[in-house]
Amino acid sequence: MLNPADDALAARLPAGVLREVTPAYLEEPRGRWRGHAGLVAAPRNTDEVASVVRACAEARVAIVPRGGGTGLVAGQVMPDGPAPLILSLERMTALRGVWPEENVLVAEAGMTLQAVRDAAEGAGRLFPLSLASQGTAAIGGCLATNAGGVTALRYGTARALCLGIEAVLPDGSVVHDLKRLRKDNTGYDLRDLLIGAEGTLGVITAASLKLVVPPPNIGTAMLQVPSPEAALTLLALAEGRMAGGVTAFELIGGQGLAFLAEVLPEIRQPLPGVEWSVLVEVGLPEGMAPEAALEGLLMDAMERGLVTDGVIAQSGAQAAGFWHLREHIPEANRRIGAVASHDISLPLSEIAGFIRDAGAALSGEGVRINCFGHLGDGNLHYNLFPAPGRHRADYDDRRKALSERVHGMVVARGGSFSAEHGVGRLKTGDLARWGDPVRLAAMRAIKAALDPLGIMNPGAVLSAAG
The missing domain is CATH 3.30.43.10 (Uridine Diphospho-n-acetylenolpyruvylglucosamine Reductase, domain 2)
Structure with a gap:
C-alpha cells in the first residue's frame, strides 16, 4: 500500500x-x-x-x-x-551502435559491462575496462563511479574510456552529448563532471565508449617477489622491456593466499604459501611472442634478485586459472569477514614505505592484514581481519578508528582514501575530513547549481548536512 x-x-x-x-x-x-x-x-x-x-x-x-x-x-x-x-536503469540495455573503424561503441546505461565487452569483441574490438563484477555491473554505474579495475595501468579508468554521454539533469532536462569525437574544445566538459559524480548531479542514460584493437599476443605469469619494493622495481623493468605492453600488474599478499586456501581450497595456487607475488599480463603486437618475452623478463629479474620463482602460463586455460585466483580473493575476504576494508591509492614511490610502516603501526591491534590490488596504478585494497579465534564483532568499537588510522597514513603520503570504489555514503566523513576545503566548496557550489532541490542521491559523496 x-x-x-x-x-x-x-x-x-x-x-x-x-x-x-x-x-x-x-x-x-x-x-x-x-x-x-x-x-x-x-x-x-x-x-x-x-x-x-x-x-x-x-x-x-x-x-x-x-x-x-x-x-x-x-x-x-x-x-x-x-x-x-x-x-x-535495468531496462535500458540497448546497444545503440558500433563503429569499429572509429573504435567507438554507444551503449545505454543499463547494459552490463560484460555485454559491452561482448559487443566490442563481436566487432573485432576490445572494451578494456575489466572488473570481477562485470557480469552484473552496469556501464552507467561504472561511469558514475569512475570504475578502475585491473587494466587501468594501460587503458585508464572508466573516465578515460568515455567520449561522450547522454544524461538527465535534476530538473528533467536532457544533456545530448553522445559525441564520437576525440577532440572537442567547446567549453565546460559536462561529461567529466557527471562521470564519478555517483548520481548526485544527474542520471547517465547512455555513453559513447572508446574501443581498442585487441593485442594479438597475450601472455600471463605469476611471479614470486621478495618484497613490495622488489615488485615495484620489477614493474619498471617490465614496462621497459615490454614497450608499453604491460596490461595488468597485480600485487598479491600471502594473507590473501592463506584465506583462499582456507575457504576456497578448490582454487589451484601456482605459488602456494609465498609472502608476496605478482600477476602480470602483457599484450604484445604481431611478431612478439609473449611467452618468450615473459621468460626473458623472468630470467632478467631473477638475476637482479627481484623474482625468486615464477610460472608462465602455457595456455589460455592456465592464464584464466591465474585470473580466477586473483578474482576470488575478494570472495575469500567476504567469507572470512573483514573488520575494515580500504580502497586506497598512493604514489608508486610511497607504496612500499606505506605497507611497511602501516603494518608496523597496526601490529599491536590484533588484526590480520590482507594487502593486494592494482600495483601498476598505485591502487591497493588494504583490508583488516580478525586475529585467529576472534570475530568481527569483537572490533565493532574500534572499526572506525582503525579506518581513520589507515586513511591518515595514506593521506600523509599524498594518497587517496578512495581509489576506485567512490565515496558513496560510506566515506562522506572521510571526504569532509581529508578533502581540500576549497575543492569541497566548489563541489558544493556545483551541486547547488545543478541540483538546487537536493533530490539527486542525497547523502552520497557530499554529506546531507552540507
Whole structure:
C-alpha cells in the first residue's frame, strides 16, 4: 500500500515504469547497509527517465539511481530520511551502435559491462575496462563511479574510456552529448563532471565508449617477489622491456593466499604459501611472442634478485586459472569477514614505505592484514581481519578508528582514501575530513547549481548536512 505522497507521485509517472519494491533494490553487496524506498521506477528510454526525474522534482522526492547494484560504498542505497524513488536503469540495455573503424561503441546505461565487452569483441574490438563484477555491473554505474579495475595501468579508468554521454539533469532536462569525437574544445566538459559524480548531479542514460584493437599476443605469469619494493622495481623493468605492453600488474599478499586456501581450497595456487607475488599480463603486437618475452623478463629479474620463482602460463586455460585466483580473493575476504576494508591509492614511490610502516603501526591491534590490488596504478585494497579465534564483532568499537588510522597514513603520503570504489555514503566523513576545503566548496557550489532541490542521491559523496 502506497502512502498518499507516493500514490500522488506514482500517478505522474509514465505508464508501466513502476516496479515492486523488492529487497534486491534495497541491498548492497557487503550487507552492511540497507536502503528504503517508496517507489521503484524502471524507465524504458531516456524520455521516460526525464519524465520520472521531472515528476520527482515537482514532488520534492529524492531519487537514488541504480545500475547493477555492485557498488561497495553504499551509493546505491539510502538508509535514512524520507523514502526516495529508486530509479533503476535495468531496462535500458540497448546497444545503440558500433563503429569499429572509429573504435567507438554507444551503449545505454543499463547494459552490463560484460555485454559491452561482448559487443566490442563481436566487432573485432576490445572494451578494456575489466572488473570481477562485470557480469552484473552496469556501464552507467561504472561511469558514475569512475570504475578502475585491473587494466587501468594501460587503458585508464572508466573516465578515460568515455567520449561522450547522454544524461538527465535534476530538473528533467536532457544533456545530448553522445559525441564520437576525440577532440572537442567547446567549453565546460559536462561529461567529466557527471562521470564519478555517483548520481548526485544527474542520471547517465547512455555513453559513447572508446574501443581498442585487441593485442594479438597475450601472455600471463605469476611471479614470486621478495618484497613490495622488489615488485615495484620489477614493474619498471617490465614496462621497459615490454614497450608499453604491460596490461595488468597485480600485487598479491600471502594473507590473501592463506584465506583462499582456507575457504576456497578448490582454487589451484601456482605459488602456494609465498609472502608476496605478482600477476602480470602483457599484450604484445604481431611478431612478439609473449611467452618468450615473459621468460626473458623472468630470467632478467631473477638475476637482479627481484623474482625468486615464477610460472608462465602455457595456455589460455592456465592464464584464466591465474585470473580466477586473483578474482576470488575478494570472495575469500567476504567469507572470512573483514573488520575494515580500504580502497586506497598512493604514489608508486610511497607504496612500499606505506605497507611497511602501516603494518608496523597496526601490529599491536590484533588484526590480520590482507594487502593486494592494482600495483601498476598505485591502487591497493588494504583490508583488516580478525586475529585467529576472534570475530568481527569483537572490533565493532574500534572499526572506525582503525579506518581513520589507515586513511591518515595514506593521506600523509599524498594518497587517496578512495581509489576506485567512490565515496558513496560510506566515506562522506572521510571526504569532509581529508578533502581540500576549497575543492569541497566548489563541489558544493556545483551541486547547488545543478541540483538546487537536493533530490539527486542525497547523502552520497557530499554529506546531507552540507
